[in-house]
Amino acid sequence: MTETIERLRVELGERAYDILVGPRLIERAGGEIAPLMRRRQAVIVTDENVAGHYLAALRDSLSTAGIVNHAVLLPPGEETKDLDHFGRLAEDILAIGIERGTMLVALGGGVVGDIAGFAAATLLRGIDFVQIPTTLLAQVDSSVGGKTAINTAAGKNLLGAFYQPRLVLADTASLATLPRREVRAGYGEIVKYGLIRDADFFQSLEAEGPAVCDLEPAALTRAVMVSCRMKAAIVAADERETGDERALLNFGHTFGHALETETGFGDRLLHGEAVGLGMVLAFDFAVRLGLASGQDSHRVRRHLAAAGLPTELSAIGLSGSAADRLLAHMGKDKKVRDGAITLILPRRIGEVFVVRDTPAEKLRAFLAAAR
Numbered sequence: 001m002t003e004t005i006e007r008l009r010v011e012l013g014e015r016a017y018d019i020l021v022g023p024r025l026i027e028r029a030g031g032e033i034a035p036l037m038r039r040r041q042a043v044i045v046t047d048e049n050v051a052g053h054y055l056a057a058l059r060d061s062l063s064t065a066g067i068v069n070h071a072v073l074l075p076p077g078e079e080t081k082d083l084d085h086f087g088r089l090a091e092d093i094l095a096i097g098i099e100r101g102t103m104l105v106a107l108g109g110g111v112v113g114d115i116a117g118f119a120a121a122t123l124l125r126g127i128d129f130v131q132i133p134t135t136l137l138a139q140v141d142s143s144v145g146g147k148t149a150i151n152t153a154a155g156k157n158l159l160g161a162f163y164q165p166r167l168v169l170a171d172t173a174s175l176a177t178l179p180r181r182e183v184r185a186g187y188g189e190i191v192k193y194g195l196i197r198d199a200d201f202f203q204s205l206e207a208e209g210p211a212v213c214d215l216e217p218a219a220l221t222r223a224v225m226v227s228c229r230m231k232a233a234i235v236a237a238d239e240r241e242t243g244d245e246r247a248l249l250n251f252g253h254t255f256g257h258a259l260e261t262e263t264g265f266g267d268r269l270l271h272g273e274a275v276g277l278g279m280v281l282a283f284d285f286a287v288r289l290g291l292a293s294g295q296d297s298h299r300v301r302r303h304l305a306a307a308g309l310p311t312e313l314s315a316i317g318l319s320g321s322a323a324d325r326l327l328a329h330m331g332k333d334k335k336v337r338d339g340a341i342t343l344i345l346p347r348r349i350g351e352v353f354v355v356r357d358t359p360a361e362k363l364r365a366f367l368a369a370a371r
């Protein structure tokens with residue numbers, strides 16, 4: 001069987017790069033990366049879980065392509081995205097003896113991509129890096145667009161940089177070892193693309209969603225490609241999120257980040273789950289404001305629930321009594337401008353828009369009544 005690798009270009013002028021999507025790209029990584037290198041040295045950053053599955057294959061592939069390679073392993077989990085781990089990672093990489101032409105290779109989920117990307121942005125004032133995302137969330141979202149960051153005591157992703165990779169290799173076969181819950185969480189971000197500006201894609205997911213979540217190759221590659229294409233187009237139009245365009249990608253995220261903060265950024269609620277529930281809340285709130293229809297809101301909740309994602313606060317052990325705390329978390333969101341809460345709200349499935357000056361009182365009343 002011939003395996004199709006799809007290729008997509010992120011058009012960012014001199015920072016343009018390709019995204020490759022398809023099975024077994026890790027085994028081909030050396031051949032894909034070598035032409036981009038200024039110096040045949042690579043440092044792989046990965047986490048212990050991913051290393052157990054794919055580090056050997058990646059190192060083999062790099063070595064076969066004549067690339068001298070080193071690996072730095074991080075503990076898995078969101079806790080890794082902090083200043084302590086970042087400091088140690090930077091020291092470990094520098095201790096290897098890197099130069100400006102060294103390539104950093106981020107092998108893993110969004111945690112590895114974000115911390116390794118930020119290391120690439122800052123080491124020696126910036127070295128090239130490649131993303132090899134191994135979670136569904138990272139393949140459709142975090143590896144595309146050049147946002148890199150770590151968390152601080154003040155909040156999530158508050159220390160970072162816009163820094164584009166030279167290449168993204170989304171090996172769809174690597175998802176086979178990903179826990180099912182992580183697959184479903186990543187699927188939440190796929191649904192997001194349909195909701196923000198492609199009603200037809202959302203409709204196709206209503207039919208193909210189960211196949212995507214079961215990692216059926218054709219449906220999976222299609223969903224990853226549509227997602228990456230949309231994110232790439234939005235990023236190309238608004239690389240540094242100065243206009244409203246790129247902010248639309250934050251649909252579900254202001255609510256979602258508040259839920260993540262409230263539940264402690266841990267196993268209780270994964271990022272993609274928080275985004276899924278955040279999108280449901282955004283639809284419900286939009287219905288309450290008279291902006292969207294209850295029918296659309298219902299359809300979104302039904303689809304996410306069918307995919308096995310939480311769609312009620314009670315499902316994650318929260319209730320309306322958390323309203324004030326959630327509102328406070330939302331007030332700390334980066335998307336706050338001049339003190340007013342900015343939300344991305346839907347008009348309908350396939351169309352969302354930026355609402356500045358969301359009346360805090362209405363939002364509080366809505367959250368207090370949410371189940």
Ligand SMILES: NC(=O)c1ccc[n+]([C@@H]2O[C@H](COP(=O)([O-])OP(=O)(O)OC[C@H]3O[C@@H](n4cnc5c(N)ncnc54)[C@H](O)[C@@H]3O)[C@@H](O)[C@H]2O)c1
Binds near residue numbers: 047048081144157271
């Ligand atoms: N930069 C961006 O634009 C952006 C966008 C969205 C999310 N993010 C960030 O991404 C992070 C979440 O990323 P994530 O959901 O990928 O989580 P993650 O990186 O923590 O990975 C989830 C878990 O799966 C394991 N894992 C990864 N790949 C595996 C595989 N193929 N087989 C088996 N296990 C595997 C990991 O070790 C980890 O335990 C958050 O920190 C979030 O802030 C960044």
Ligand SMILES: [Zn+2]
Binds near residue numbers: 141189253271275
């Ligand atoms: Zn996200």
